[in-house]
Amino acid sequence: MSLKFYHWPMSRAAMVHWMLEELGVPYEVVLLDLHKQEHKTPEFLAINPMGKVPVVEHDGAVITESAAICCYLADLFPQAGLAVPPGDPQRGPYLRWLFFAAGCLEPAFVDRLLQRPEGPSGALGYGSLDAVLGAIARQLRDSGGPNLLGDRFTAADLLVSAQLRWARTMSILPEVPEIEAWLTRVEQRPALQSSIRKNMEWMPNSAP
Numbered sequence: 001m002s003l004k005f006y007h008w009p010m011s012r013a014a015m016v017h018w019m020l021e022e023l024g025v026p027y028e029v030v031l032l033d034l035h036k037q038e039h040k041t042p043e044f045l046a047i048n049p050m051g052k053v054p055v056v057e058h059d060g061a062v063i064t065e066s067a068a069i070c071c072y073l074a075d076l077f078p079q080a081g082l083a084v085p086p087g088d089p090q091r092g093p094y095l096r097w098l099f100f101a102a103g104c105l106e107p108a109f110v111d112r113l114l115q116r117p118e119g120p121s122g123a124l125g126y127g128s129l130d131a132v133l134g135a136i137a138r139q140l141r142d143s144g145g146p147n148l149l150g151d152r153f154t155a156a157d158l159l160v161s162a163q164l165r166w167a168r169t170m171s172i173l174p175e176v177p178e179i180e181a182w183l184t185r186v187e188q189r190p191a192l193q194s195s196i197r198k199n200m201e202w203m204p205n206s207a208p
């Protein structure tokens with residue numbers, strides 16, 4: 001089996017790197033320096049015409065889109081317990097929060113970061129950032145915690161919490177107690193710590 005991961009630490013690819021660390025499987029990392037436009041070469045554009053990371057190549061199949069990649073990898077390596085398989089009563093809620101990460105949480109944060117006016121909530125897929133964060137907080141309460149689906153930590157938790165952590169770094173995460181408490185717990189995961197360590201080493205200008 002061949003698993004190749006096109007990566008740049010200071011990007012959305014960091015979510016996929018964390019996912020790979022959770023899985024504990026062997027993979028090849030191809031670092032593309034976005035500052036040097038290494039993601040816009042003809043070779044890379046032939047793989048992903050969007051010229052963006054993350055990208056995963058599995059036995060010749062190209063997968064882009066962070067949420068799709070995490071979903072795919074969780075299914076590919078079920079032994080890691082990060083997927084909820086078809087037939088499981090939690091499969092629907094699992095897909096709901098995976099897609100919520102990509103379809104609601106991310107655009108809400110990007111609009112806030114770019115200081116775009118929020119616009120009419122009925123026309124925006126995410127409604128408003130407050131509504132999005134409120135829905136996550138409510139799910140954490142209703143599931144009984146500590147995660148979105150209760151006890152199990154899934155690829156959906158990884159994506160949602162990774163985006164929340166990124167927003168906190170960018171100082172655009174309003175304080176929501178349930179979310180703060182969840183992030184504190186998630187940050188204790190060894191795979192996340194190991195991913196952060198490796199990404200620090202890959203950052204340009206990091207100490208030798």
Ligand SMILES: N[C@@H](CCC(=O)N[C@@H](CS)C(=O)NCC(=O)O)C(=O)O
Pocket residue numbers: 010011012013034039050051052053054064065066067
């Ligand atoms: N929808 C994609 C977005 C990927 C994306 O925008 N990646 C950014 C880094 S965070 C990128 O490669 N930007 C470089 C560019 O577009 O030039 C996903 O969720 O994976």
